[in-house]
Amino acid sequence: MQKLDREFRALCLILAVDLGITLTEFGGSHESGSYLLWQNFWIGLFDALLITVNIWGLKQETLHHDRLARRVSNWSDVMVALGMCFVAFRALGSMTNGKPVIVEAWVIPFVALFAAIVNGLCAQAVNPITTNLASARFKLQVGSAMGAATCVMGGLIWLTDLPVVDPGLTILFAVGVVAAVAKRLLKQRRLRQEVKQEIEVAKRH
Numbered sequence: 001m002q003k004l005d006r007e008f009r010a011l012c013l014i015l016a017v018d019l020g021i022t023l024t025e026f027g028g029s030h031e032s033g034s035y036l037l038w039q040n041f042w043i044g045l046f047d048a049l050l051i052t053v054n055i056w057g058l059k060q061e062t063l064h065h066d067r068l069a070r071r072v073s074n075w076s077d078v079m080v081a082l083g084m085c086f087v088a089f090r091a092l093g094s095m096t097n098g099k100p101v102i103v104e105a106w107v108i109p110f111v112a113l114f115a116a117i118v119n120g121l122c123a124q125a126v127n128p129i130t131t132n133l134a135s136a137r138f139k140l141q142v143g144s145a146m147g148a149a150t151c152v153m154g155g156l157i158w159l160t161d162l163p164v165v166d167p168g169l170t171i172l173f174a175v176g177v178v179a180a181v182a183k184r185l186l187k188q189r190r191l192r193q194e195v196k197q198e199i200e201v202a203k204r205h
Contacts (some may be wrong), residue, residue, distance in 0.1 A: 007127055011055050011136055014122045018048050018140070021115050028111030032104045034157075035170045036150045037111060039087040043146065043177075044115070046083040047139045050076040054139075057132035070131050074185060077135055080142065081181040088174035091167035105161070108154025116147030131188075138184060142177055149173060 022044035029037035053076045123140035126133055153169045 007129070007133055008055065008058055010125065011051070011058065011133070014125060014136075014140070015048060015051050015055065017118065017122055018044065018051060018143070021118050021143075022048055024111060025115055028107050032107040032111075034105075034108050034154070035087070035091045035167045036154060036157075036173070037108055039084070039091070039170050039173065040112065040115060040143075040146055040150055042087055043080065043083055044143060046080065047143060050079055051136045051139060054132040054136040057135075058130060060132075070188075074135075074188070077138065077181050077184060080139060081178045084174040084177045088171045091170035105154070105158040108157060109151045112147045112150035112154050114147075116144050116151055119144035119147055142180065146173060146177075 022041060025037055025041040025044055028034070029041050057076075119140050123137050123144055126137040126140065128134035128137045149169075150173075153165070157165050
């Protein structure tokens with residue numbers, strides 16, 4: 001119980017740091033006009049809300065409401081995937097309308113690198129000993145991976161001066177995150193089925 005209380009306080013602190021990163025991404029997206037940073041901002045904001053849900057779910061786990069906590073964890077991951085799809089749809093619209101515009105491309109890699117480093121450090125600080133802690137860590141890892149990829153691709157956009165690359169990569173990132181969420185949920189389902197089978201076998205013997 002004391003260990004979960006310590007993790008609860010740590011996750012609250014990490015949430016505050018995550019909100020700070022999200023505000024930085026908002027400033028970067030506003031300055032540059034980049035869909036990649038805009039996507040990072042919205043997902044960062046959404047992640048902060050969902051990590052808040054994970055904090056509530058962690059509290060349920062300390063009260064031994066395991067089934068409710070697991071559902072909170074899984075649905076928060078699904079909402080991350082839906083948020084990515086929404087931003088990807090906006091990016092696709094900019095491509096079909098012929099309006100992708102980058103104002104200050106140099107901003108993208110620097111803001112993204114900062115977000116990647118801080119999110120990565122926060123993810124390492126989370127001990128995934130419960131479903132909600134693992135879910136919160138997953139969201140921070142997604143933020144770090146997106147930041148790193150955005151840094152690399154932002155540098156490419158800066159050097160090539162091709163605005164259309166920005167929404168195109170945004171769509172690819174969305175596909176990758178949706179696939180990662182699906183893989184995580186399927187793995188959890190498989191593990192639960194294996195546990196149920198082991199319990200049934202134990203009862204027969």
